[in-house]
Amino acid sequence: MNSIILASGSPRRKKLLEQINLTFRVQVSTVDEHYDPKRPPTDIVQILADRKARDIAQNTALNLVIGADTIVVYDNKILEKPKNPRQAIKMLMELSGQTHTVLTGVALYKTFEDKDPQYHHFVEQTKVTFGEIDADDISIYVKSRAPMDKAGAYGIQDDFGALFVKHIDGDYNTVVGFPLYKFYREMKNFAPEYLADNMNKG
Numbered sequence: 001m002n003s004i005i006l007a008s009g010s011p012r013r014k015k016l017l018e019q020i021n022l023t024f025r026v027q028v029s030t031v032d033e034h035y036d037p038k039r040p041p042t043d044i045v046q047i048l049a050d051r052k053a054r055d056i057a058q059n060t061a062l063n064l065v066i067g068a069d070t071i072v073v074y075d076n077k078i079l080e081k082p083k084n085p086r087q088a089i090k091m092l093m094e095l096s097g098q099t100h101t102v103l104t105g106v107a108l109y110k111t112f113e114d115k116d117p118q119y120h121h122f123v124e125q126t127k128v129t130f131g132e133i134d135a136d137d138i139s140i141y142v143k144s145r146a147p148m149d150k151a152g153a154y155g156i157q158d159d160f161g162a163l164f165v166k167h168i169d170g171d172y173n174t175v176v177g178f179p180l181y182k183f184y185r186e187m188k189n190f191a192p193e194y195l196a197d198n199m200n201k202g
């Protein structure tokens with residue numbers, strides 16, 4: 001009854017929700033993540049987060065399902081996860097010395113036994129400024145393969161990725177993949193009963 005499902009395979013999202021002492025289980029959605037690149041980035045992360053949560057929500061009752069999606073936007077271009085090391089190098093060279101925006105969309109689906117789910121979503125944005133990164137450092141980082149499963153080809157939380165980041169404006173956790181600050185506030189309004197049953201504040 002009233003249990004929470006994280007519809008994400010991202011180990012970072014799992015860790016962030018564990019950090020706030022939330023009890024939940026993980027059920028990874030396998031939906032198609034294609035989108036229309038002409039849509040505004042805020043729509044794209046919202047649509048994808050929604051799709052992931054809805055996919056899991058349709059097979060459950062009396063659960064709160066959480067979906068999320070993260071993208072990097074630089075110079076009006078969307079940078080997703082790199083498809084190969086060459087693309088990772090190119091992305092990091094582009095981001096070097098510049099400011100980009102990381103957007104994370106979150107979708108919350110509350111499911112019932114006798115009626116359609118209720119849903120709520122929000123998008124958070126954090127601006128990240130990289131210092132100049134030299135080609136050697138990019139090459140070492142890409143060889144570690146750490147950038148390969150991350151939007152924009154870096155992880156602010158990585159040992160080495162952290163060294164690229166000069167400044168951020170916004171919630172750090174939005175960059176890692178889940179905006180905890182906003183999540184907690186939105187949950188208090190949308191699903192306080194799930195917080196009461198599944199969050200240990202002791």
Ligand SMILES: Cc1cn([C@H]2C[C@H](O)[C@@H](COP(=O)(O)OP(=O)(O)OP(=O)(O)O)O2)c(=O)[nH]c1=O
Binds near residue numbers: 102
């Ligand atoms: C920019 C940045 C992204 N990322 C990660 C967060 C996300 O896991 C990933 C973007 O991919 P997503 O498609 O948002 O998520 P995912 O494929 O990892 O998991 P799922 O679709 O099952 O929810 O990039 C970091 O870990 N650190 C960073 O600094």
